[in-house]
Amino acid sequence: MGQERFGAAEDLYPPAAVDHFTSPRNVGGVDDPDGKGSDTNPACGDRTTITVRLRDGRIEDARFRTFGCVAAIASASALTELVRGRAVAEARAVEPADVIAALGGLPARKEACAVMAVGALRAALVDAHVGSGA
Numbered sequence: 001m002g003q004e005r006f007g008a009a010e011d012l013y014p015p016a017a018v019d020h021f022t023s024p025r026n027v028g029g030v031d032d033p034d035g036k037g038s039d040t041n042p043a044c045g046d047r048t049t050i051t052v053r054l055r056d057g058r059i060e061d062a063r064f065r066t067f068g069c070v071a072a073i074a075s076a077s078a079l080t081e082l083v084r085g086r087a088v089a090e091a092r093a094v095e096p097a098d099v100i101a102a103l104g105g106l107p108a109r110k111e112a113c114a115v116m117a118v119g120a121l122r123a124a125l126v127d128a129h130v131g132s133g134a
């Protein structure tokens, strides 16, 4: 579905979400990742990929790439910020609602974009053999 105009983003999204969209944190890929995972938003076909590096049971680094909308970028940015430095078990327990709260809210039709970010993280943790499906 592509990107929305920035002006529209300012109208639709809370300041925290606009900040994560305009200055996304942790973009790219982790060097020497322990896990890599992707998820797709079935509503639009967009995709987010997250890579993680673990150390001593914690997320030492987490980075993302997304072909997604304003909400997808903001969600992945906020999620990687939420989980960096946290214990793997805590990171596994992060829910889309936590990401949405960190953004100050998302339009209801954009909540699936946050679900996609969390799905990518969980897939990365499974790939690193520390996810619930491992």
Ligand code: FES
Binding pocket: 001, 041, 044, 045, 046, 047, 067, 068, 069, 070, 071, 072, 110, 112, 113, 116
């Ligand atoms: S509309 Fe496609 S990821 Fe948000």
